[in-house]
Amino acid sequence: MTDQAAVEFDTAGVKKKFMFVNSKAPYGTIYALEVLEMILISAAFEQHAVIAFVDDGVYQIKKGHNTKATGMKNFSPTYGVVEMEKEDADEDEDIDMVWRIVVEKESMEARGLTEDDFGVEVEVLDSAELAELMAEQEVVLAG
Amino acid sequence: MNKLHTVNKSPFDRSALETCLRLAKSGSSVLLIEDGVYAALAGTAKSGMIEGRKGDLKFYVLGADLDARGLSEKPMIDGVETVDYGGFVDLVCEHDSVHSWL
Amino acid sequence: MKIGVLVNEGPFTHQASDSAYHFTKAAIEKGHDVMRVFFYYDGVNNANKLSEPQSDDRNLVKMWGELANEHNVDLVVCVAAALRRGIKDEILADGFRISGLGQLIELGMAADRMVVFGD
Numbered sequence: 001m002t003d004q005a006a007v008e009f010d011t012a013g014v015k016k017k018f019m020f021v022n023s024k025a026p027y028g029t030i031y032a033l034e035v036l037e038m039i040l041i042s043a044a045f046e047q048h049a050v051i052a053f054v055d056d057g058v059y060q061i062k063k064g065h066n067t068k069a070t071g072m073k074n075f076s077p078t079y080g081v082v083e084m085e086k087e088d089a090d091e092d093e094d095i096d097m098v099w100r101i102v103v104e105k106e107s108m109e110a111r112g113l114t115e116d117d118f119g120v121e122v123e124v125l126d127s128a129e130l131a132e133l134m135a136e137q138e139v140v141l142a143g
Numbered sequence: 144m145n146k147l148h149t150v151n152k153s154p155f156d157r158s159a160l161e162t163c164l165r166l167a168k169s170g171s172s173v174l175l176i177e178d179g180v181y182a183a184l185a186g187t188a189k190s191g192m193i194e195g196r197k198g199d200l201k202f203y204v205l206g207a208d209l210d211a212r213g214l215s216e217k218p219m220i221d222g223v224e225t226v227d228y229g230g231f232v233d234l235v236c237e238h239d240s241v242h243s244w245l
Numbered sequence: 246m247k248i249g250v251l252v253n254e255g256p257f258t259h260q261a262s263d264s265a266y267h268f269t270k271a272a273i274e275k276g277h278d279v280m281r282v283f284f285y286y287d288g289v290n291n292a293n294k295l296s297e298p299q300s301d302d303r304n305l306v307k308m309w310g311e312l313a314n315e316h317n318v319d320l321v322v323c324v325a326a327a328l329r330r331g332i333k334d335e336i337l338a339d340g341f342r343i344s345g346l347g348q349l350i351e352l353g354m355a356a357d358r359m360v361v362f363g364d
Contacts (some may be wrong), residue, residue, distance in 0.1 A: 006344065007281065007319040009355035016354055023162065031245075035287050039323060045354065055162055069170070101279040106165070127165050135144050135168040139353035140242040142254065142361055143286060149360075151264070154308045206266070228271035235358050236246050236277070243361040245253070 011045075015096065018042055019050045019137035022057035026076070027067070031143030032060045033075050036082065038141060043085045046097045048139060051082060052130065053122070054104040058111060061103075063119040076119060083120045104130050145170060147238035151177035163244040164192060167201035174226070175184070176205040176232055183209070185218040193220050201239040205231060248272050249356035250282040251349065253363030255290030256305035259296070265362040266308055273316050280356050282309070282347045283321040284341075286363070290329040292320070294338035306338045313340030321348045327347050 016049075018037050021053060026032040042049055058077070060070060067074040086099040104124040108114070125133065148167050154160045158238050160175075160182050164240075167173060172237040175183050182193055193202055202223045209225065219225075228232065234243055252267055254261035269279050284291050296306045302317055313320045320341045322332060337343065355360050 006342070008353050009280065011351055011354040014354040018350075019242075019244075031288060034326060038285075038349065040345060042350045044347065045350045047354065054166070056156060075153060091193075101186075101213070104166075114316060123334075130164045132169050134166055134242065135146055138144075138240050138322065138359070139359045140240065141251065141359070142245045143352065143363065151260075151362075152364075176264055228267045229275060231268055232272045232275050232277065234270075235248070235360055241358060241360050243363065245361065245363040 010031075015047060017048045017050070017136060017138045019052060019134065021140060021142040022051070022053045022060055023055040024143065025056040026065070027070065027072055031059070033073075035141070035143040036075065036078050040078070040085070041084055043089075043097075046071045046095060048098045048134060049100075050102045050135070051099065052104070053102070054130070056107075058103055058107050058113055061118045061120055061122070062113065063071075063117060073081045079120045101135065102130065126135045144239040145172075147171070147234050148173045148176055149241065149243045150179040151243070152183070153178040153181040154192055155181065160189075160192060163242075164196055164200075169193055172201040172204040172234065172238060173202060173220055174205065174231065175208075175223075176231070179203050179213060180212065183219050183223045184214065185220050190220055193223065197222050201203075203230070203234060208227040215233045232241045246358045247278045247280050247355065249280055249352040251352075251359065251361040251363075252282060252288035252291060253286045253361065255287040256296060257273030258287070259364055261306050261362040261364065262288070262305050262309075263303075266305065266312070266359075268301075268360065268362070269312065269318065275314075279316075280309040280351045281321055281348065283327050283348070283352055284320070284322045285349065287330065288363075289322045289330050289332045290330055290360050292322045292327070292338050292341040292343075308329050310338050323349070361362070
């Protein structure tokens with residue numbers, strides 16, 4: 001960390017609807033991994049979040065990643081952590097944090113995938129439903 | 144919520160514009176920047192993408208990026224409005240939130 | 246209006262940093278408060294003081310630094326992304342500081358608008 005003075009914001013009581021858009025396949029680029037890191041950090045701030053998988057992003061949550069021969073880090077277990085954060089938030093009445101993990105139906109079907117292919121539990125929304133949900137989000141972060 | 148969508152890649156190169164148009168709600172706006180400006184040109188194989196949504200989406204294109212690519216003299220799709228960086232800022236403020244399609 | 250900017254790509258390889266810079270500059274000229282520009286993924290490379298572009302080309306690293314100093318814009322580089330890419334204090338350009346990813350979430354919470362520039 002640097003000496004340059006940290007700038008503090010007053011965010012007490014702020015609760016926003018964040019959307020994290022995952023649209024890229026895993027491993028070919030780093031976006032999948034680094035968006036995941038953003039998602040996990042956001043849990044500490046108890047913000048609402050929609051974690052959306054569209055286009056090739058649906059491949060990120062496909063079961064059975066085996067990265068041994070590529071030498072890359074298999075980060076797919078981290079999606080399980082995201083799922084756990086969501087479940088904890090759902091169960092804990094003291095936390096006002098709504099997280100949704102959603103997959104676009106058209107993206108999934110175009111790639112010959114079904115919900116059974118995914119390593120986490122997702123809500124499958126068609127384009128119209130996802131468009132409605134996206135329209136409500138206040139802060140959209142993508143990779 | 145009235146959203147501003149930005150697309151920065153050519154429709155010939157990436158599917159970002161296609162995905163954006165599939166998921167952009169009626170009444171929102173789309174700003175084309177960087178290589179995304181090619182989608183604003185009339186008479187290309189991809190012009191239909193924007194032509195088809197002029198009825199329910201408002202389209203803008205960043206002039207600086209058209210100029211950079213030598214496109215300012217080329218016919219644009221009717222109704223696509225050219226803005227500068229100041230106009231980009233205004234669009235961001237006039238809409239409730241921004242979705243950059245990467 | 247309070248505006249937050251996220252830059253996902255490094256200088257030169259993508260236009261993202263240029264676009265973000267011109268957007269930020271225009272926002273400041275219009276009197277808006279660009280609260281923070283956060284650099285993530287390869288965007289951390291915008292903070293590398295060793296960058297030496299050709300003399301007849303723009304120097305993005307310097308441009309961002311000047312913007313920070315002239316207009317008090319908070320330029321934050323994500324520590325995790327920076328470490329991966331070898332961006333450390335010893336090569337950090339003037340005007341930038343390295344901090345945690347939480348600063349991006351806080352920016353999203355505090356700003357009225359958030360704009361992302363990337364690939």
